[in-house]
Amino acid sequence: MSTSKNESRRCGGCLQAIDHSGHLTCGLCGQDYDLHCAGVTAQCFGTLTGDRRAAWSCAACKSRQPKTDNTETPARAGEGGVTMRRGASRPPAMDMELDESLIDLAQETQDGAQHVGSTEPAGFQALVAEWRQIREDIRAELRQMRDDFRADLKAMRGEMRELAGLVRRCEGRVDVVEERLETLEREAGGNHVAVGARVDAVEARMEAAERRRAEAGPDEAEGLRRTVEELKLELNERDQEALLADLEIGQLPEQKGENPVHAVIVLATRLGVPLEERDVVFAERVGAPPAEAGGRARRVVVRLARRHLRDELLRAARVRRAVTAEGGGRVFINERLTRSNRQLFHRVREECRRLEWRYSWTRRGRIFARKSDGAQVFQLRSPGDLERVFGLQQKN
Incomplete structure (x- = not known):
């Protein structure tokens, strides 16, 4: 081996003339190689002793040496002097499972601490650097995915909490509505019983008056007639008392598939009397439907949960006589009569x-x-x- 410039010597790897920077000669075949093709840095070359330089062998000679058992060999020489894993069917650039020992070996070569027998060329170092960059990119992508997932999970938890709050509030309102309905049913049941008893008593008196009229003379018949009229008036007044919480709304625009309760609430809002659905016992159209589109709208019968709400609506309607519906037509609000x-x-x-x-x-x-x-x-x-x-x- 010599480090002097020799124009007759050419590198066995790249076939270029070997310059004065130094070279290594294979101890088996005697072929000279420059430091680049030998895979040794100038710094590492300067640390090699004479015995180790003489014992150096090229990758081709190493691959031809017989081996009795290579099951524990971690790597083998490939084409172009590039090391590959055993059993690999793809180039090293496609193998994403580089062993940590190879990465450490490349690091030693870069730092000048690699031994003389190392056969990894400079291309292997580029492969390791590329693999490390890919690994860092994958880690950065995974970190970004983790952060995005945490943010989405946090937002989803917030939405779930809001939804749970809405459900609880709805449950509370449903409980209140159920209590009011039970109260109204009890009150309505009591009123119906009382009205029914009064109606039965009036009917009994009317039947008795009719029998007496059939059996009486002209003067007595006239008295019975007046009695029957009075009874009819009393029965009519009893029926009217059952409607003291009711209203009639005329000329409210009618639409197919409408919700009369919603229409009443909107009209009350325009009159300045806020209503909720629980304040309306029922609201419905009465009478025959209009014969054709654009015909006169049927009147709406409304029963409110409390009489004072009905009185407030009547007062507001009398103050604002020109109240109009959403369609622009004038609407009339009156008491519901028998x-x-x-x-x-x-x-x-x-x-x-x-x-x-x-x-x-x-x-x-x-x-x-x-x-x-x-x-x-x-x-x-x-x-x-x-x-x-x-x-x-x-x-x-």
């Missing part, structure tokens, strides 16, 4: 218009009329009162 009282009120309004009386109204199911401001107020209970108040000859 069939007899509704017919009587209709006739009272006709007579007021005919005689130019200024006022006719209802209050708690009773019908009133007045000619002008400061004039006497008349209550009308039956068709017979039309003649008494307006001087109209009643036709039977």
Whole structure:
């Protein structure tokens, strides 16, 4: 071996002339190799003793040496002098399972601490560096995925807590509604029992009066007729008392598949009286449906949970007489009357218009009329009162 410049010597690996920087000669085949093809750095070359330089052998000679047992050999020489794992079918650049011992060996070669017998060229060091970069990229990606997963999990937990709070509030409102419904059912049951008992008593009195009328003379029959009329009036008043929490809404626009309860709540809001669904016992359209689209809307019958809510709506409707629905049409809100009282009120309004009386109204199911401001107020209970108040000859 010599470190002097020799133009006749050429490298057995790259076939280039060996320069003065140094070279190694294979102790088996005698072929010269420059430091790059030998896979030895200049720093490492300077630390080699003469015996170790003489004992150095190239990768080709090492691969031809017979081996009795190579089961424990961690690596073998591949094409181009690049080391590969045993049994590998792919180039080292595709093998992602590099042994930690190979990485350590490459590090030793880079630092100048590799021994003379090392056969790994500079390409192997690039492969190790590339593998380390890939490993760092994978770790960074995994860290990012972990952070994203934690953030998503935290957001999901927050949404679950909000949902649980909403469910608890809904359960509380459902419990309140159930309690109110039970209270209303009990009150309605008591009212129905009382009204039913009164109706039975009135019917019994009417039947007795009819029997007496059949058995009595003309004078007594007239008295019985008046008794029957009084009983009918009393029965009508009892029926009207059962409607003291009800309202009738006229000309409220009707739509297919509508929710009357929602429509009533919206109208009450426009009048300045906030309502909730639990405040409305029921709301429904009554009468025959319109014959065609655009026909006159049916009136809406509403029953509220408390009478004072009904009174507030009536007062608000009287203050804002020009209240309109969402469609822009004027809406009329009145007390709900029995069939007899509704017919009587209709006739009272006709007579007021005919005689130019200024006022006719209802209050708690009773019908009133007045000619002008400061004039006497008349209550009308039956068709017979039309003649008494307006001087109209009643036709039977």
